[in-house]
Amino acid sequence: MTQLQPNLLDNRLRAAEAVVREAGRLAADHFARRELLSIDRKGAQDLVSEADRECEDLIVAGLSRLFPEDGFLGEERGTRNPDASAVWVIDPIDGTHNFLTGVPFWCVSVGLVVDGDLTLGIIYDPTAAELFSARKGGGAFLNGRPIKVSGETDPTRARICIGFSYRRPVAEHVHAVDALLSAGCEYLRLGSGALGLAYTAAGRFDGYWERHMNSWDAVAGLLLVREAGGWTNDFATVHLTEGCEILATTAALVDTVKRHVTFGSSE
Template identity: 55%
Template sequence: MDEIEKRYWAAQGIVRSAGRLAAEHYHRRQELAVERKGTQDLVSEADRQCEDLIVGALKGLFPDDGFLGEERGRQNDGARATWIIDPIDGTANFLRGIPLWCVSLGLLTEGEFVIGIIYNPITEDLYAARRNRGATLNGKPIKVSDVAALEEARLGIGFSYRQPVAAHAEAIGRLLDSHCEYSRLGSGALGLAFTADGRLDGYFEAHINVWDVAAGLCIIKEAGGRVNDFLGGDGLAKGNAVLASTPRLYATLEDLLITRRSPNSRS
């Protein structure tokens, strides 16, 4: 078993453990201490405890690896392999009792996302992928949809107040003018996971952070989808736009959602 393979199997067990801890908090969420990080951007003690569980478990197994987490930041910067962690993606959903949230864990090495694990402990759906080995949902292979026409497609769309509201509305308008439907789930990681297994035909967000997408981009690529160069323009540190879809829709969506964005709204 090679080093990536060892990490792949270990990560699945660790993410399941973090998911169980998160679910315990979810079922007593009214008791949680919650802080505001920004506009419509919340963090709870559950997020931090889950990230600490993931980092502690991985450090014990792979002490030379680095970490980049949404809540605790960078650890062991400069390591050859870096785990990128969103302990609860969809915290606002989590705190409102909406079961659209997940634990997301990706591994970055040599400029490529080589492992992706996304777990929703409420539905017990675990998405997993590793480079050149395909993607699975609960152990069964998954593929992106074969939808090729916008009028048959449904996209996941995300939004952050880091971007202009008007630009977001314009993008939605262009989709609707093209007869393309959309959903806003409140979790970028789940939007990417749902694209990987064909529930959605693509996912777009004008600006998103790397911990939201590291796992999902690996899973989509291994499920046969196409993704933009998220790490370009220092996406690792600063975030970037994300676009992922079926191969047959990608060029059209890139034109609608990225090429036609006004220059002052670009990440």
């Protein structure tokens, strides 16, 4: 897998984009009739529905037909062939709470990790008809057009999207919000980390931070930000199953944001 030429990775990317679009259509159909969905609770503010599971099953089935030797790690169905050199990391619906309550800020997120290296990333927002995609070394795109991070240099003009997880103390989140606002930097919390990263790659936000983020929420967006010219922290293989803190931002704001959110303080 590591010897694949860029054109072969591009072929994989195009094939995966088609599968993700199909999953997005299925999710959008469920979204239109969400009041009929059965819903389970996985934890505090953590919901899952049959729509999540059906979309993940569609993605795994489609990609496994095309690439039968690959592995899979999904939020809802767990691992399949996890020792493969190439592993697709899947969040079938990121922003499930938004999805189930009618807020049109959610997406399908799929990334490909090859021998621990983030290689492909696709994030699809069906409600906005926006497909974000990236290949390592090939740039980042929105509906086929190149995108780049904002390039903002002044924190008093910046907007940082932040996520929250009950896997970390509430006080850490509160401190980050207080520090950003005290520095004159605006913040947003919108309920989909994958879209927060995609919007950072597209220059709509100037950064994204979350104290703990699972791999299926993060890997596609991290690659998008990197390929759009931004900075992100490293994402080691161990984090595929354990998750980690995530910071992604335009280059000039890295040190400022690190300081305000006390990046790395809970590692």
